[in-house]
Amino acid sequence: MLDLDQYASLGAALRDALDRWPNETCLIESDRNKEKTRLTYSDFKELALPLARSLEDADLKPDDRVAIIMTNQSKWLISAYAILHGGGVLVPLDYKLTAAEHLQLLAHCKARVLIVEYHLWRAITQSPEFKNHKLQTVLVTEAPPSGDLAGAFRWENFRRKGDPTFVPRQREDVACIVYSSGTAGRPKGCVLTHENYLEQCKSLTAWYPFWPGVRYLSILPTNHAIDFMVGFIGPFVCGACVVHLRTLRPEFVRDAFVRYKITYVSLVPMVLKNLERGLKAKFDALPAPKRFLLNRLISVNKAFTRLHPNLRLSRTLLPQVHRAFGGQLLTIIVGGAFMEPSTLQFFYDLGIPVANGYGLTEACTALTVNDLKPFRPDTVGKPLPGVQLRVLNPDADGIGEVAVQSKTVMAQYLDDPELTAETIVDGWLLTGDLGRFDGNGHLQLFGRKKNMIITEGGKNIYPEDIEAIFDSLPVKEFSVFAANYVWPAKNLGGEKLILVLRLEQGQEFTETLKEEINARNRRLPDFKRVSGYLIWDRDFPRTASMKIKRTVLAEEIGKRTDRAAVVEL
Amino acid sequence: MHTLDHTLDEILALAATHFKVPREKLTPDDDFFKTLGIDSLQALDLLTRLETHFHVELPDYELQGVTDFRTLASRIQARL
Numbered sequence: 167m168l169d170l171d172q173y174a175s176l177g178a179a180l181r182d183a184l185d186r187w188p189n190e191t192c193l194i195e196s197d198r199n200k201e202k203t204r205l206t207y208s209d210f211k212e213l214a215l216p217l218a219r220s221l222e223d224a225d226l227k228p229d230d231r232v233a234i235i236m237t238n239q240s241k242w243l244i245s246a247y248a249i250l251h252g253g254g255v256l257v258p259l260d261y262k263l264t265a266a267e268h269l270q271l272l273a274h275c276k277a278r279v280l281i282v283e284y285h286l287w288r289a290i291t292q293s294p295e296f297k298n299h300k301l302q303t304v305l306v307t308e309a310p311p312s313g314d315l316a317g318a319f320r321w322e323n324f325r326r327k328g329d330p331t332f333v334p335r336q337r338e339d340v341a342c343i344v345y346s347s348g349t350a351g352r353p354k355g356c357v358l359t360h361e362n363y364l365e366q367c368k369s370l371t372a373w374y375p376f377w378p379g380v381r382y383l384s385i386l387p388t389n390h391a392i393d394f395m396v397g398f399i400g401p402f403v404c405g406a407c408v409v410h411l412r413t414l415r416p417e418f419v420r421d422a423f424v425r426y427k428i429t430y431v432s433l434v435p436m437v438l439k440n441l442e443r444g445l446k447a448k449f450d451a452l453p454a455p456k457r458f459l460l461n462r463l464i465s466v467n468k469a470f471t472r473l474h475p476n477l478r479l480s481r482t483l484l485p486q487v488h489r490a491f492g493g494q495l496l497t498i499i500v501g502g503a504f505m506e507p508s509t510l511q512f513f514y515d516l517g518i519p520v521a522n523g524y525g526l527t528e529a530c531t532a533l534t535v536n537d538l539k540p541f542r543p544d545t546v547g548k549p550l551p552g553v554q555l556r557v558l559n560p561d562a563d564g565i566g567e568v569a570v571q572s573k574t575v576m577a578q579y580l581d582d583p584e585l586t587a588e589t590i591v592d593g594w595l596l597t598g599d600l601g602r603f604d605g606n607g608h609l610q611l612f613g614r615k616k617n618m619i620i621t622e623g624g625k626n627i628y629p630e631d632i633e634a635i636f637d638s639l640p641v642k643e644f645s646v647f648a649a650n651y652v653w654p655a656k657n658l659g660g661e662k663l664i665l666v667l668r669l670e671q672g673q674e675f676t677e678t679l680k681e682e683i684n685a686r687n688r689r690l691p692d693f694k695r696v697s698g699y700l701i702w703d704r705d706f707p708r709t710a711s712m713k714i715k716r717t718v719l720a721e722e723i724g725k726r727t728d729r730a731a732v733v734e735l
Numbered sequence: 736m737h738t739l740d741h742t743l744d745e746i747l748a749l750a751a752t753h754f755k756v757p758r759e760k761l762t763p764d765d766d767f768f769k770t771l772g773i774d775s776l777q778a779l780d781l782l783t784r785l786e787t788h789f790h791v792e793l794p795d796y797e798l799q800g801v802t803d804f805r806t807l808a809s810r811i812q813a814r815l
């Protein structure tokens with residue numbers, strides 16, 4: 167691994183990595199059963215430098231913001247390196263957002279250049295807001311020969327000969343702007359520096375190292391803080407290989423483990439649960455004697471791995487299970503959202519180490535990870551090296567808001583000093599998550615102090631971001647809340663959004679109104695929908711500027727009702 | 736020649752079988768995430784089954800934002 171203390175920027179570290187392991191494979195890209203791309207570090211450099219040169223010729227200047235909207239693929243990483251090489255600031259956007267949301271965030275971060283997949287670019291150009299965009303250069307990947315590029319360039323042709331200028335950056339310079347939420351409300355663009363990333367990479371790889379030959383399966387979107395770190399920066403500065411899949415179909419994901427003998431993978435709870443369901447269905451289909459034998463072998467494995475994983479033993483005891491994961495899997499890293507302990511335990515009992523972690527984009531990626539000494543399904547692990555955590559104002563049970571101080575904490579929210587000042591207080595980042603430490607230094611999480619939910623897919627959803635969909639609903643007033651914010655619960659499972667309705671005087675809640683709510687709800691992506699509604703019989707408290715006082719309203723509702731009052735939609 | 740109605744009918748039948756729910760419980764405008772109680776990965780799984788059945792190939796992004804059987808049928812119909 168490179169000694170990251172010697173580097174001032176991601177670009178400098180990546181540049182050395184490309185020269186250090188020229189013949190090692192750094193990227194494999196597979197679409198279904200077909201391998202599309204396999205690149206060595208040397209190949210990667212040959213593809214990235216002409217792009218960097220072309221960007222330079224297009225007048226990309228240091229600190230210019232360049233957005234990427236792409237699914238996981240080799241061109242994502244090649245583009246990212248070209249941007250960092252030229253001193254640009256990378257803005258990875260979630261490809262699952264709508265075109266209008268993409269345009270809103272592009273405007274918010276004042277992106278000068280956009281690198282985007284063709285189908286996403288088509289959607290963006292068809293959006294009514296497209297005419298207002300301020301992008302100067304757009305590069306489109308994989309456009310068909312007859313495709314209308316609406317003034318954009320083809321990524322594949324956007325290359326010039328000649329060495330591009332490497333633009334040095336300092337540790338405190340901005341490397342990336344990553345949006346943690348706020349597509350319709352208040353955009354939260356986390357401004358992350360080169361130091362944030364270099365320190366995060368150092369601390370994560372101290373516990374979960376990469377080396378040449380390691381293969382990391384990149385399933386989480388690369389725009390997600392976790393995958394950007396462990397599916398790009400981490401493996402690259404260690405000479406390891408990243409495997410991209412162009413599809414997330416469960417059967418091809420399962421196949422990739424075997425075909426590419428994957429060493430590490432990071433998953434959000436939804437994917438891990440999907441794998442669990444698939445395995446359980448296979449186990450259930452076994453004839454009774456085989457099932458009995460399997461259960462006995464699992465029991466033996468449990469007994470011998472109680473204190474720490476023993477992969478050699480587990481692979482011997484349960485060879486078929488381990489072969490289904492390629493036989494080389496060292497650890498599944500789980501994060502991004504709350505994971506039920508039973509699912510983690512299920513995998514660990516099979517001898518597959520699962521390291522549950524916790525972090526947030528505002529702190530670059532991970533704050534805590536389970537070190538598996540011993541495995542603990544009920545915690546999110548211990549603070550990583552260099553991360554200081556403390557619990558603020560603990561209650562009688564020792565539970566309070568988790569705060570963090572670390573070199574990985576972002577510089578600020580982009581163009582929002584007020585929100586930054588509320589979030590980083592006296593050098594401590596307030597996470598808004600409620601937790602406590604147990605006697606062994608493990609962090610346990612119990613809920614949130616903030617009005618938000620995190621889906622099983624690892625997406626942060628803020629109620630104010632989805633309220634616009636209910637605009638002009640025929641009621642007196644409405645507001646969306648996280649149910650756990652209204653009725654605080656000391657757990658993180660089953661997080662839901664609810665719609666609070668204040669009807670007009672004499673108005674009845676009719677089937678027509680319910681249909682209207684359902685119709686609006688369905689315009690939202692499935693993970694952003696409200697799951698129920700509550701009729702509230704008082705006017706909403708408002709500020710002088712007529713904004714809803716959400717905290718006061720939530721407290722009132724919480725005091726006068728309970729969850730049972732929510733009607734499922 | 737498949738009509739959209741045929742395609743829709745076959746999708747509903749396949750979804751019912753795949754997720755073990757009575758066929759009569761499914762209607763074309765149902766939000767399949769809600770009616771079938773599935774997540775987006777299970778929806779992708781269904782899409783793979785449908786591709787095999789209809790001999791078409793759809794990229795994952797074709798399903799993005801699609802939540803009802805009728806729209807799903809039209810996406811598949813467009814490739815038949």
